[in-house]
Amino acid sequence: MRRWNGWGDDSFSMEAPGSGLEFLRSKVTPGSVLADVNLGSVCAQVPESRLPTHLLINTDAETRVRHARGQSLPDWLAMRSGDFGVFPDGVAFPESTEQVQELMKLAYEEDFTVIPYGGGTSVAGHINPLASDRAVLTIDMGHMNKLMALNEESQIATFGAGTPGPQVEAQLRAKGYTLGHFPQSWELATVGGWVASRSSGQQSLRYGRIEQMFAGCTMVSPQGNLEVPTIPASSAGPDVREIVLGSEGRMGIISEVQMRVTPIAQKEQFFVVFLPSFESAKKAVREIVQNKIPLSMLRVSNALETETQLRLAGHEKQIAILESYLSFRGVKEGKCMVTFGVTGNVGQNKLSLSQTRKIFKSFGGVNGPKMMGDKWAENRFKFPYLRENLWLEGYAVDTFETATDWDNVTELMHAMENAVRDSLKDEGAPLHVYTHLSHMYAQGCSIYTTYIFPNADSYEATLERWKKIKAAACETLATGRSTISHQHGVGKDHAPYLAAEKGVLGMGAIKALLSFFDPKQKLNPGTLIDEKIESK
Ligand SMILES: Cc1cc2nc3c(=O)[nH]c(=O)nc-3n(C[C@H](O)[C@H](O)[C@H](O)COP(=O)(O)OP(=O)(O)OC[C@H]3O[C@@H](n4cnc5c(N)ncnc54)[C@H](O)[C@@H]3O)c2cc1C
Structure with missing residues (x-):
């Protein structure tokens, strides 16, 4: 069952190995282990609903608790402490566009606030209700989770907008296709949420961002239904598709969505290579993308992220052997790990792999064991579960991300890391901060920074710490020739x-x-x- 106060399925957890925790303790002394409240006590706080009785609306306390918050760190602190603030007055689960229309009409007539809800994986406060005199109705699209049509000639699939990642892929793969959209939140995030918040998946290099996959939709708005037709390209004025993308539930509810799909590739493999420095790794990946070598993913971990990943992987003996081999080949302290994927037909993959390896070699790259690429693929959606384990050790974990042009990447990355690192100086609390580059474009890339800080001695003080860090991070992005978010959207926090x-x-x-x-x-x-x- 889905965790009510954290990430993912409660039957799965991911432990950090002892050596990984030891490494982390050497960087940041753990903070307080804060006690969690239980679901029953939160349900007991839920006030009476202000919504009228309606066949499509569920007003039970647990359902309202489960839809009150997303997955940002403040959401995490709210769920763990029980200090939710505001709950929606009820949650509807429509099963058709007609039912969405009915709910929209009701909301307009009866003066409710409406919050469209996909998978609730927002990390920017998108779906949290605000205190208001109006009753708040959250509309969870999760019952519209089917592949409704597949046009194989045009390679366009129609989905109910509430279809989550695993169901998108399972239904398409049964017919020989893939959407190819794999954000790390894939397990729970939905196709409508991806469109509404301009999401980007780990293999955007091959399949594109959600913008490139999004072909058309039905969006139910208070003004009527907006039908966006599936035309491959058009010079007929501004693009209405682009108006829907990133609308974040403010213009209407996307009920059905048409997506551009791709036949499943013949073969897919992931690899790891180590470069002697961040600059050599950055230059190598830039050359690869600017030469349009068809890889499906590319990610550069900076030196500290590389070290953190290696320590958190456990397997101390194998890592020690790997590091002495790399050192013998000239890849020493300051090394950066690059993970990349080749996806396509066997012949094309072979060519892409040999061209890629040649470029890495020219920058001093040394190949890592194949098993490391396999492990990345195996664990690609599991890392968010680590937050739970680190929380129990007294650590809070969060991320922020942006995109900028290549000429600004190194400077901005340092500015991002320094802003966060210095943000708790007045409290003498150190942070562990590391970064990777991903989602590569010919002109630039995304920069994704993770920070781990010690919990303060109360929830309120931990939230205050987060606010300081977040303000420092956002101000750096707002003045840094960069976007406030490359993939997490705007929500309330941005x-x-x-x-x-x-x-x-x-x-x-x-x-x-x-x-x-x-x-x-x-x-x-x-x-x-x-x-x-x-x-x-
Ligand atoms: C651990 C973790 C990892 C993540 N990794 C990534 C990543 O790799 N890439 C990435 O892009 N994002 C990532 N995210 C952020 C998040 O998953 C994305 O923003 C995602 O697109 C949200 O989808 P959702 O279905 O959960 O939408 P929700 O969180 O439910 O909603 C997001 C916004 O979209 C609106 N919305 C949702 N559905 C509809 C609809 N049908 N019609 C109209 N509006 C709607 C909501 O009102 C809200 O404003 C991550 C989040 C977590 C927690």
Whole structure:
């Protein structure tokens, strides 16, 4: 069963090995182990619902608790402490576009706030209800989880928008296709959520971001249904598809979605190579993408992430042998691990692999054992489970991410890490901070930083620590020739920083779109646009 106060399925957990924890303790002294509340005590706090009785609306306390928060660190702290603040008044689970329309009509007539909900995996506060005089209705799309049609001639699949990653792939693979969208939250995130928050998957190099996969949809808005047709490309004015992408539940509810799919590749393999330094690794991957060598994923771990990954992997003896071999080949301290994937037909993969290896070699790269690539593939969706284990050791873990042009990557990465590292200096609390580059483009890439800090001695003080770190991180991005988010979206946490990226006219255009589709502002207030700031 899905955890009510953390990540994933409660029948699975991931332990950090003893040597990994020892390594972490050498970087950051663990903080307090804070006691968790139980589900029953949170359910007991849920106030009476303000919604009328309706066949499609569930108002039981546990369902409302399970839809009150996403997966950001403040959400985590709220769920663990029981300090939720606001709960939705009820949750509806529509099974068809007609039922979504019925709920939208009801919300407009009866003056409810509506929060569209996919998998609830947001890490930016997207689906959290705000305190309001209006009753809040969360609409969980999880019952619309079917592959509804597959047009093999045009390679377009129609899904219910609430279909989560595993069901997208299982239903397509049964027919010989894949969507190829694999965010780390794949286990729970949904196709509608990906479109609404402009998601990017681990193999974006081959399959593209969700923007490239998204062909069309039905979006139920207060103004009526927006039907976006599946045309491969068009020069007919601004693209309505692009209006739906990143709308974050503020314009309507995507009920059905058409996605561009690909036949399953003949073969897929993942590999690891070690480069002597971050600069050599960065230059090598840039050369690979700018030469358009068809890989399916590429990720550069900086030196500290490389060290952290190797220590957290356990297997001390094998890692020691690997490190002495790498050192003998000239790849020593400061080394960076690059993980890459080849996906396609056997002949193409062979060629891509040999061209890639040649470029890495020219930058001093030494191949890692094949087993390391296999392990990455095996564990690619499991790492989020580690947060639970580290939490029990007294550590809070969070990430932030951006994208920038190649000429700005190194400088911005250092600025991001330093901003976070220094953010708790006044409390004397050290942080462990490391970064990888992923989602490579010819012009730049995404930068993804993870930080681990010690819990303070209370939930409130731990949240205050997070706020300081988050502000330092966001201010660095807002002034750093970069985006406030490459893949996690805006939600409520990034909304104050959106204007820095979009400018006055850009913000005006976005607000005009929201008002057109939702003139009474009932859809997901506070997400994407921070009304408190914007009304000043
Ligand atoms: C451990 C972890 C790893 C992650 N890794 C990645 C990653 O690799 N790549 C990545 O892109 N993201 C990642 N994320 C972030 C998150 O998974 C994405 O933002 C994802 O796209 C959210 O999808 P969801 O279905 O869970 O949407 P939700 O979180 O439920 O909602 C997100 C937003 O979309 C809106 N929305 C959802 N469904 C609909 C709909 N049908 N119609 C209209 N609006 C809707 C909501 O109102 C909300 O504003 C990660 C999150 C976690 C917790």
